[in-house]
Amino acid sequence: MNILISPNAFKNSVDAKSVALLIQEGLILSKLDCTCECYPIADGGDGTCDLIMDKLSGKYVESIVRNPLGKKTKATFGLINMGNTAVIEMSNASGMKLLKPDELNPLIANSFGTGEQMILALDKGVKKIIIGMGGSATVDGGTGILSALGVRFLNKSGENLHNLPKDLPDLDCIDISGLDKRILDCELVVLCDVDNKLLGEYGSAKVFGPQKGATPNNVKKLDDCLLQLSKVIIKNFGLDISEIKFGGTAGGAAAGLYALLNAKLVNGIDYFLELTGYDGALEKCDLVITGEGSIDEQTLQGKGPFGVAKRAKSRGIPVIGLAGKVPLQITEELHQYFDVLIPISHEPLDLAKAFDFATHNIKRTAFEIGNLLNINN
Known part of the structure; x- marks a missing residue:
């Protein structure tokens, strides 16, 4: 499986490049036989x-x-x-x-x-x-x-x-x-x-x-x-x-x-993905993993993960979204672009502790995703 890892930054916590590397580390540690390309993204925000x-x-x-x-x-x-x-x-x-x-x-x-x-x-x-x-x-x-x-x-x-x-x-x-x-x-x-x-x-x-x-x-x-x-x-x-x-x-x-x-x-x-040639990376992948601090209805107003998911879905490529926070009720519109939305937290945490544990939780969640995908293979 060829996986394209394209997260935005987790705001006030982990920059996009680090998030991508953490997801890659988690997948490599899992039982899944895969190749990964890290392609961190940004939507005009800091970085x-x-x-x-x-x-x-x-x-x-x-x-x-x-x-x-x-x-x-x-x-x-x-x-x-x-x-x-x-x-x-x-x-x-x-x-x-x-x-x-x-x-x-x-x-x-x-x-x-x-x-x-x-x-x-x-x-x-x-x-x-x-x-x-x-x-x-x-x-x-x-x-x-x-x-x-x-x-x-x-x-x-x-x-x-x-x-x-x-x-x-x-x-x-x-x-x-x-x-x-x-x-x-x-x-x-x-x-x-x-x-x-x-x-x-x-x-x-x-x-x-x-x-x-x-x-x-x-x-x-x-x-x-x-x-x-x-x-x-x-x-x-x-x-x-x-x-x-x-x-x-x-x-x-x-x-x-x-x-x-x-x-x-x-x-x-949209400008970032066009300028940096993102479509070329999509041509080689079977799955896209994206994410940022929060994915919800506002994400669909033009945030980074939405831009990634929109391009991936237009090519029939499945998309997994990771976030520090996702809605309690995932709407149909979100599911049009994100096949799966997964919060990275594994137990109730206040915001300060969520920031402290973000790197661990991103890597661990990617590890579990890899094991889950391996079951289907």
Whole structure:
């Protein structure tokens, strides 16, 4: 049996590459006679660009840029396609992982450092920039990135807003005369791991603000900031970014780059699988094993395991999904894509202990899957 192992990361626990290796170890230890190919995947979330670099043998570039609070930090980005394409992981310069828990505050955090990386990529002569936006610490509508590229955000007196996104309620005009024109001649692709829109109940501030340290009061302020940004973009450029699918990605950065830089907002997993040649791996396998921290109805909105399962099922290949959490009642729609869904936990655990035991449980579950498959052989 040829098994293709294609998990996403188990968020806050085990990265995708490690998950794939653990599943492989479990299968090899089992009684099943099989060959395995590890093909970890990502859907635009934190770690996507590293996996792209691994698959396409990219070259890393190290630089000094500003972190979300404006302090200097080392950050890398990648070059692929003979140096013509830059691959930027937003979290490397603007991510939550760069801040201590008590430093998280999206009302003052901004994405300027990611914009600095884009300038450095342009200096390298790239013709295309791919940005994975997962793991950002920001809800600034991309104003930090755009500021780094030369865009000015002005109040009614024509003065620059210096504290973004906090000062966005005072925004009156967006001046793009100083924009680095090279970015307009560069294809810009944003990999989106969520399909949320910019504003409202399911928007950037409400859904993702608390994860990034926003208090309930600050969530309301952030939504007001993004609302004003949206209004001024309509006034200045005639574009309504509030209704764009994927616009809420990375605290609305996707919407801001769409409006001012003509960025393409794409489903992260579909783009990742196409870019890295996943269909070629599917041609050689009899079974796909995928997984991530939780597989449920939301997975079908475009998450990594769904992208994998959709491609596998279109070829008639069975799919097993592993997760830290699966629904008590598996719906018919989930079963259309996942032949079997298996939670990795083997006894009741609180979340902290579940994280601690994740590596053991992933490997053990794969071992049991191998033994079960062996019975049928």
